[in-house]
Amino acid sequence: MTPRISSFATALRTDLSSSLIVFLVALPLCVGVAVASGAPAELGLITGIVGGLVTGLLPGSSLQVSGPAAGLTVLVFTAVRDFGLSALGVIVLAAGLLQLALGALRLGRLFRAISLSVVHGMLAGIGLVLIAGQLYALADRKAPGSGTSNIAGLPDLVADVVGSGPALTAVGVGAGTVTIMMLWKNLPPKAQILPGPLVAVGAAVLAAFAFDLPVARIEVNGLMASIQPPGLDAFEKLAEVAMLTTIVAFTLIASAESLFSAAAVDRMHDGPKTDYDKELMAQGAGNTVCGLLGALPMTAVIVRSAANVQAGARTKLSRVLHGVWLLMFAALLPHLLDLIPTAALAGVLIHAGLKLLPHKELGPLWRDHRGEAVVLVVTAGAILLTNMFEGVLIGLLLSVVKTAWDTSRVQIEVDDAGTGPVRVRILGHATFLRLPRILETLEQLPAHRPTELNLTGLLHLDHACMSALQNWADQHNARTIHPELSPASV
Numbered sequence: 001m002t003p004r005i006s007s008f009a010t011a012l013r014t015d016l017s018s019s020l021i022v023f024l025v026a027l028p029l030c031v032g033v034a035v036a037s038g039a040p041a042e043l044g045l046i047t048g049i050v051g052g053l054v055t056g057l058l059p060g061s062s063l064q065v066s067g068p069a070a071g072l073t074v075l076v077f078t079a080v081r082d083f084g085l086s087a088l089g090v091i092v093l094a095a096g097l098l099q100l101a102l103g104a105l106r107l108g109r110l111f112r113a114i115s116l117s118v119v120h121g122m123l124a125g126i127g128l129v130l131i132a133g134q135l136y137a138l139a140d141r142k143a144p145g146s147g148t149s150n151i152a153g154l155p156d157l158v159a160d161v162v163g164s165g166p167a168l169t170a171v172g173v174g175a176g177t178v179t180i181m182m183l184w185k186n187l188p189p190k191a192q193i194l195p196g197p198l199v200a201v202g203a204a205v206l207a208a209f210a211f212d213l214p215v216a217r218i219e220v221n222g223l224m225a226s227i228q229p230p231g232l233d234a235f236e237k238l239a240e241v242a243m244l245t246t247i248v249a250f251t252l253i254a255s256a257e258s259l260f261s262a263a264a265v266d267r268m269h270d271g272p273k274t275d276y277d278k279e280l281m282a283q284g285a286g287n288t289v290c291g292l293l294g295a296l297p298m299t300a301v302i303v304r305s306a307a308n309v310q311a312g313a314r315t316k317l318s319r320v321l322h323g324v325w326l327l328m329f330a331a332l333l334p335h336l337l338d339l340i341p342t343a344a345l346a347g348v349l350i351h352a353g354l355k356l357l358p359h360k361e362l363g364p365l366w367r368d369h370r371g372e373a374v375v376l377v378v379t380a381g382a383i384l385l386t387n388m389f390e391g392v393l394i395g396l397l398l399s400v401v402k403t404a405w406d407t408s409r410v411q412i413e414v415d416d417a418g419t420g421p422v423r424v425r426i427l428g429h430a431t432f433l434r435l436p437r438i439l440e441t442l443e444q445l446p447a448h449r450p451t452e453l454n455l456t457g458l459l460h461l462d463h464a465c466m467s468a469l470q471n472w473a474d475q476h477n478a479r480t481i482h483p484e485l486s487p488a489s490v
Contacts, residue, residue, distance in 0.1 A: 012317070014311075014312040014314055015313055015314055015315055015318040016317075016321065017311060018313035019317070019318040019320075019321030019322045019324075020321075020322075020325065021195065021307055021308075022311070022322040023322045023325035023326060024195045025197060025304055026065070026301075026326065027048075027326065028197045028201045028345065028348050029044075029070070029303065029304070030045050030048040030067055030068055030326070031044050031045065031218065031337060031340065031345060032044070032345035032352075033068040033070055033073055033349070034296060036070075036073045036077065036134060037068075037072075038080040038085070039076070039085060040219075040220075040221060040226045041220060041337055042220065042221065042330065042334065043294070043295045043296050044068045046223070046226065046227065046290070046295040046330070047067055047295045047297070048067040048068060048322075048326045049323050049330065050286050050298065050323070051319075051323060052065070052067075052319055052320055052323015053323040053324070054285060055298065056316055056320040056322075057320055058278070058281070058282035058286075059275065059278045059279075060274060060275055060278040060282040060283075061262045061265060061274040061300070062271060062315060062316045063269060063271065063309055063316070064262055064265045064274075064300045064301075064308070065300065065304035065305045066282075066283065066286055066298045066299065066301065067299075067304060068296045069257060069301045070349060070353065070356070071126050071257050071299065072250070072254060072297055073349070074129045074388060075246075075253065075388045075389075078246075078388075081145065082246075083237060084234075085228075085294075086228065086230060086233075086234050087230070087234045087243070088230075089230035089234065089290075089291045089293070090230045090234045090235055090237065090238065090243075090291065091243070091250055092250065092290050093230065093287070093288055093290075093291025094247045094291070095250040095251040095287055095291070095297060096283075096284045096286070096288030096289075097284065098251040098284070099254070099255055099281070099287060100281055100284035100285065100288065102280055102284070103278065103279075103280035103281030103284055104277075107277070108255075108259060108278075108279065108280035108281075109277065114256060115375065115395075115396070115399040116372075117372040117373070117376045117379070117395075118376075118396055118399050119256070119260055120358045121377065121378070121379025121380045121391075121395050122253070122256075122379060122380075122383065123358070124376065124380035125380040125381070125382070125383025125388070126356055126388070127352075127354065127355075127356030127357045128380060129384060130349060130350075130352070130353035131353040131354065132384075133147075133150050134346040134350045134353065135150075135346075136153075136157060137346035138171055139160070139161045139164075139170050139174075139343070140166065140167060140343060141161075148385055166214045166215065169214060170341070170343040171343065173207065173208065173215055173341050173344055173347075174204075174341075174343035174344060174347040176200075176204065176347070177200040177201065177343070177347030177348060178347040178350055178351050180196065181196045181200045182351065195307065197348050200344065200348065201340060204340070204341050204344035204347075208339070215341045215342070216343070217338060217342060218337045218338060220334050220338050222334060223331060223334060227293050227294060229292055230291070230292075230294060245389060246389075248389070249387075249389035250297055252389075253388060253389075253392065254297055254299045255280055255283065257299040258280070258283045258299045258300040259279065259300075261300040261305055262274040262276065265300075265306070265309060268310075269309050271314070283298065283299065286298050303352070303355075304322075308322075358376065361376075362376065362377075371402050374402075375398050375402060378395060379391060379394065379395030382395060404431065404433060408429045408433045408460075409428045410426060410427070410428040410430050410434045411426070411428050412424065412426055412437075412438065412441050413425040413426075414441070416445075416446075416449075420450075421449065421452045421479070422450070422451045422452070424441075424442065424453050425454040425456075425457055426453075426457065426458060428459060428460075429458070429459055430458050430462065430465040431460065431464070431465060435464060435465055439468060447476075450479070451477075452478065452479045453473055454481045455469070455481060456481055
C-alpha cells in the first residue's frame with residue numbers, strides 16, 4: 001500500500017468514527033432544541049440533516065459542524081409564539097438569503113470585530129433565559145413566556161412542584177440527566193466512549209420505562225409529515241416591522257455565533273483555517289434550505305464541532321456523514337423518540353445553558369478589565385429583561401461608548417510660573433467625552449493673566465472640542481497654538 005493510499009485510508013477511518021460520535025452528540029441536542037423552541041422534534045432533526053448534507057459539503061470551515069443551536073432557542077421560541085410556526089420558514093429563509101448576500105459582499109470578516117465581552121454577554125444572556133424557561137419543562141410544566149416572567153414565576157413553580165408527585169418525578173428525571181452529564185466529563189477518556197448527553201438521555205429513557213414513571217414524553221409525527229414549506233400567507237407577514245426586525249436578529253446572531261465558533265475551532269486544530277466569507281455563505285445556503293422546508297434555523301455549534309475535532313476528524317467527510325446518520329435515524333427509527341421524557345431533554349438544555357455562562361471568564365475579567373466585565377453583565381441582563389436583539393444592541397452600544405472613552409485620553413499641563421502668561425498644553429485625544437474636564441481646568445485659570453493655549457500635542461481634536469476651545473480662547477483673549485492635524489482628525 002502506497003503512503004498516499006495509506007493516509008487516505010487512515011483519514012477515512014477516523015472521519016467515519018468521528019461522524020458517529022458527532023451523530024450521537026447531535027441527536028439529543030437536535031431534538032431538545034426543537035422541543036424547547038416550541039416546534040416538533042422532527043424539525044430539529046431536519047435542520048441537523050441539512051447542516052450535514054448541505055452546509056457540510058460547502059467550503060468555509062472544514063471541521064465545524066452545523067445544526068440547531070441552543071443559542072437560538074430563545075429567539076426561535078419567541079418567533080413561533082409571536083408569528084406562528086408557519087411563519088418560521090419565511091424568517092429562516094429570509095435570514096439565509098441575507099447571509100448569502102453578506103458573504104457574497106465579503107462582509108463575513110466584519111463579525112470578527114465584535115467585542116468579546118458582548119459575545120460572552122450574549123451567550124450568558126441566552127444561557128440565563130434558556131435555563132429559566134427549561135426549569136418549567138423540567139417539571140413537565142409550561143413556561144409563562146418571556147425571560148422576566150419565567151423568573152418571576154419560579155416561586156409559584158416551586159410551590160406547584162412540591163405539592164405534585166408527578167412533577168417531583170419529572171424533576172428527578174431531569175436532575176438525574178443533568179447530574180450524569182456533569183459527572184460524565186470527569187471520567188477517564190477511555191470510559192467516555194459514548195457522549196454524555198446520549199448516556200444521560202438513555203439512562204432517563206431506561207428509568208422511565210423500567211419504573212413506568214408518570215412523566216411526559218416527546219410526541220413524534222414522522223419526518224415527512226413535519227416538513228411544511230411556508231405558504232403565501234406567511235410571506236405576507238414580511239410587511240410587518242416586527243417580522244423584519246426578527247429576521248435581522250436571526251441573521252446577525254446566527255452569523256455571529258457561527259463565525260465565533262469557527263474562530264474557536266480554528267484554534268483547536270492545525271489544518272486549513274476558515275474562510276469567513278465562504279463559511280457565511282455556507283451557513284446562508286443551509287438556512288435557505290431549512291427555510292424552504294419550514295425547519296429550525298442553523299448555526300455552527302461549538303459542542304458538536306469540538307467533539308468532531310477531538311474525535312480526530314481530518315476532513316469535511318465527518319460532518320457530512322453525521323448528517324447521513326441523522327437522516328437514517330429520522331427515516332427508520334423516528335418513534336424511538338416517543339420514549340424520551342421531556343424532562344430529560346430539559347436537563348440536556350439546562351446543562352447547555354450552564355455551559356454558556358462565563359464561569360471562568362468573569363472573575364479575571366473583573367480584576368483586569370472591569371469595564372469589559374460591566375459590558376458583559378449589562379449585555380446579559382439586557383437580554384434577560386428585553387429580548388435577544390435589543391440586548392445585543394445595548395451591549396454593542398455600551399462597548400462602543402466604553403472604547404471611545406478609553407481611547408479619548410487627554411493630559412492637561414499648566415505652567416503658571418512667574419508673572420508672564422499662563423501656558424496651558426493639552427496632549428492626547430481631545431474628544432467631546434473629555435470636554436467637561438478640559439473646560440473645568442481652563443475655567444480655573446486666573447482671569448486677569450494672559451493665557452497661551454498650546455494644542456500641538458494633540459493627536460486628535462474633534463469638532464466639539466475645537467469649537468469649545470476656540471470659543472473659550474476668544475472670550476479670554478488667549479493666544480492659541482493650533483496642531484498640524486489632517487482634516488480627518490479634526
